Amino acid sequence: MTDQLRLKSFNLGKFVIEYLVFIAIVLLVIITAIVEPRFLSAENFTNLMRQFGPLSFVALGMTFIIVGGFIDLSVPGMISLVAIISLSLVDTIGEIPAILVGLALGAAMGCLNGTILIISGASTQAKALFITFGMSQVYGALALIHTDGTSMNRNLLEHEMPLTRVLGSGMLGPLSVSFVVFLFFLTVLYIFQTRTFLGRSINYTGGNIVAAELSGIPTKRIMILIYAICGFMAAVSAVVLFSRVSVTTPTVGMNYERDAIMAVVVGGTSLLGGRGNVLRTVLGVSLVVLMSNCMNLMGVQSHLQEVVRGAILVIAIWLDHRRQ
């Protein structure tokens, strides 16, 4: 009888640790709906889908980096540079080619990050942290140089941007267009991660890079691949971001790496690598976006919101440690 009780309480503890983010989301929704009933309105649902946009794409890309056992702090610089370069090309080559150039640039920057890590012999998260931070400074400074520090307003461009407008504020039935695009990428990346050898190899590499190498997995190629995915997703995020707001500053990507890492870790992907997937990240992004929305609706001041964000990150890392 005592053993049964112990077993039950153990399982409950494990359940809480495993599904805390889900429990937190449910609690947050219930509390906010009681305090502010308009939280459940259709208008807020649309807002949430739109606010979900830019962060969710970065977080999907960051998932592969963290599962692979690395980290990427170059995201803010990549987002800023892609947004600025794409917008500055619109009048010259048109909207769609400019967006395609931006996406290619993002993937290229990601490839370069991976290559630099390999050349530098960076095989740990700590080394990747410093190198990618440096790369973020490079990309960010280039965005500043390109615009002389000034912002770009897509409403002031000569060329019309119909696709961008649809992406930023269009609806497909009850869903925002950016959310539909997100679902597309989520499906593709989930299938890639769970149903392909290359996708599973990322988990093996993050779990134990030496063992992965010994078992014939091309870990260097995996490194380039995950950074390329992250760069590409950062570029998608940049496009969604400048679709959402008409004014783009050369520092528009600031803080996205922090929120993306938080969303990935909160979702349950291990910071040590090897464990986690994009579906978990969706939960993490949901919590980060919901939290911000709920606190705004409840009138919580921005200073306190930052405290809550920081506390959630600390709790997520503690939980990650407990899961190990």
Added chain:
Amino acid sequence: MKKTLTTLLILIVSISLVACGGGSAPAPAAPAESAPEAAPAAPANDAPAAPAEGGQWKAGFITQAMSNESQAFSWREFQRLAPEYGFTMNMWSGETGPQDEVAGIEQAIAEGYDAIFVNPSSIESIIPALMQAKEAGLIVGMFSSELPEEHQNLRDFFCGSDDFQGGQQAGEFVVTHFPDGASFVEVGGQAGHDAQIKRHDGFRAGIAGSNIVELDSQNVPGPWPTNEAMAIMEDFLVRHGDAINIVFCHWDNGASGVIEAIENSGRKANADDGIFVIGVDGNRTGYAQVRAGTQALSVGQSFTNMAKQSLENAKTMLEGGTVPAVNFIPLDMVTLGSIDSFVEPDW
């Protein structure tokens, strides 16, 4: 197009340099050390941009961040105007924190500069460095940010717009337009920033005693991001719906996010029959929104006049003259009716 290609070329060269310098230790290329000569508006924490030729005095611009476009524009104006007043100029920016601004002041002292114009990210952090500058005999001009009263002996003059006054004028403007009262929400600037606090307080002073009622107020967490302003406005619209008559946004770029949120919700941002949006800055975006009728007022600050006044004051003092301690640069009330009487901004 040429500029885009140049940027891409610099990107490739920078990355090649990083890659070639690779070893076991991470060695990222710091942009500030390689970029400033090519583009003065880039962050230049350690290596100031090349001074203009021919000046007889040396002046430094110590500013909070080149990523703040008003500061990037100010630096450009300083460079343009400095030769007229006989100065050569360098710049230090606190991109990574006030320690860079302190280092800039110390370097200016060590290199025998005649004057510094300072717009710090944190007033308190910079006080000891300003004491050193005064002891070394440098002329200290505060640019856009004023020191607290107890430390005003550390500067020779202040040139800037009065953020409190800006907020107050915006408040008075609202009272004039809504004599029977109305409800407002406030999308504040970077939480804790000097300008955010003063604009907030000034607006309250402007509407004091009127029937203008506050529904909600929220500040953005980071350095004045447009998307955060938009998200806050979206949440305000859910919470308060059609009760919102006025939005006071602390910056014009933020106001563009506010306007998008209003329009996406199916409402109108319009001075006549929609939500009345007010912004501060008077930049290109603000002007465009006023012209389009989506923003009722942009309270404009002239960074050109601030730079001009700072240089003129420093010159006068170096020639043995005296200048007023406080030099407020008048604020422009840019509305659809008055917009053509102002010079179009290029920042």
